[in-house]
Amino acid sequence: MEKLLEIKDLYANVGEKEILKGLNLTINKGEVHVVMGPNGAGKSTLANVIFNNPAYTKVSGSVEFEGENINDLSVDKIAKKGVFMSFQSPEEIPGISTFNFLKFAKGKITDKPVKVFEFKKQVEGFTEELNMNPKLIERNLNVGFSGGEKKKNEILQMLALNPKLAILDETDSGLDVDAIKTVSKGIEMYKNDENAVLIITHNTRILKHLKVDFVHVLVDGRIVKTGMGELATEIEENGYKEYNA
Amino acid sequence: MAKTQVEDINRNIYDIKNEDEYAFKMQKGLNREVVLEISKQKNDPDWMRELRLKALEVYNSLELPTWGPDLSELHMDDIATYVKPKSKLNTSWDDVPEEIKKTFDTLGIPEAEKKSLAGVGAQYDSEVVYHSMKEDLLKQGVVYLDMESAVREYPDLVKEHFMKCVPVNDHKFVALHAAVWSGGSFVYVPKGVKVDIPLQSYFRLNSPESGQFEHTLIIVDEGASLHFIEGCSAPKYNKVNLHAGCVELYVKDNAYLRYSTIENWSKNMMNLNTKKAIVGKNAQIDWVTGSFGSKISMLYPMSILNGEGAKTEYTGITFAGKGQNLDTGFKVIHNAPNTSSVVNSKSISKEGGSCTYRALVRVAERAKNAKCSVSCESLMLDDISRSDTIPVNDIQTDEVEFSHEAKIGKISDKEIFYLMSRGLSEEDARAMIVRGFAYPISKELPVEYAVEMNNLINMELEGSIG
Ligand SMILES: Nc1ncnc2c1ncn2[C@@H]1O[C@H](COP(=O)(O)OP(=O)(O)O)[C@@H](O)[C@H]1O
């Protein structure tokens, strides 16, 4: 098995506040991981710290991607290595259409000119699979999109940019049953033996539609338990009570 | 992250300067002899010569404005008020001298004329070197001429309107303009004629230590409509250049005028321009303005809504970088019932640049049921830049709907992070966000100008990001 992401004994702060307190996590190619945990446990922090968001400070420990330490790489360089994140609240950017943005980002990530016609057909194919209004990609990036449209647009970007590791932060939250099915379908389409998915959620609904390899429970900045799919069921029944410090 | 410090950006095509070649360059400074010489060169009718001389007296009697940017670096003694290019007025680009034509080629003017304009005027220093309009507009009675030809060919129409919308004693630089004005465009659209493709005049100031004082006079007669585009630029010199143009717009009853401007002056320019419109019954004027460049700008387009039901919209953006003080704003006078105004102003400042939005809303007592809504937003790209809003509201009636909204903001780190997580560099991400901020304005511009504006933004942001 080939390691894609390896996080070792990671401590991270927001301002003075300690949030991650010795977190370890390894993700291999071909795997789907789920991180679950109560609100405020540090799940979004984990995603942001992997991406070296300058709003967070790594205090100690390391993040390695394909064997390379990416602790100090800038956000765009990490994206170019093949990491993607679906945002809990995607930003609205006026002045550029979703498709033109995707084309621009694809060019940056691959460092190659994008074959526009081909890429457009591919993106249109994805919007169809994701039950998105085909006109949405002509509209300014996320501007005036509904919550559900924004989440689907994140999955569309994942499919179009085709990263090696996709981190999905609460992509399922706030979606109705149909949208959750569609998002799961998007993840299935993306998934192959060479890439991996890290799903962050506080909710088990999406797991009903997806084949998952590992479930981790994140409480108070640490992974306190790792198991297989049934761990999710257990948490659904009992909540996080037994893990509280 | 490594900081790239760039003292002054390369403005590419705008900075290409030609040799300071001219047929005649007026001695520097301003006095009666200079004014008389300009008048003689222009072959002015008597009334115009008298107007110039009277304006000079007004100029001498008025003080420099002290309420705005510091104008102490402007010395009229160092400015040549009239520079006659080595070219006559032509109606074919082939006849324009090579050097001058090359400049306008680089700026894309002849190309735009072929693709998307109904007529073009091109001024180089103090004189219009090219003026032309499509045949079918001519047949419909539309007049589009350089200002000097209009003085000769339409004496009554010009005399009735010239310096009547903007009075000579409005302020010191209007008086200066009236004394030494040269070049500019005249447009007359007859009653009911709709000109659906824009006319454009482009003003290029090439000569160092000189001034450009073009006069634009547009009359859109009853029920007619027009889109007029004005472009301005100049290469950079180390000495001060002065632009004191004057724009007078008459939008008669039920007429429509859209007046779009992209100003891209170099950073040694003092831009002290005056623009006003008188708007008749149920008529409308829309201003779309992009102000880039210049060291100091004082520019406050004004709509005077004299007719019942007259409307105006102002959509403007100002971008101030290092060493720039851009003092702009919109003024509206509601002089009749049921008039309305909508103002949407944006400004961007960076590297210590300063943007001031200075506005006036006056609603006369008789302007019952007037509506006015003002929104100004500014974006500061760092902590050393400035942005101020100085609104003056003088509202004489209770029967008015008035709203004013002002927002000052910075680029959000979350937006930068979002875009960078898609592989964009920080520079690309910022430029994209700034373009997005400017988008509500740029989308109002003709496509080529929206593209130009985005290029200007990219140019301004290049290398300036830490
Ligand atoms: N930018 C921030 N500023 C201040 N506190 C933050 C910030 N981001 C996260 N936190 C705090 O860090 C803790 C973990 O947050 P987060 O990682 O978002 O939790 P989760 O995603 O598990 O709900 C919370 O207590 C939250 O309030």
Ligand SMILES: [Mg+2]
């Ligand atoms: Mg979260």
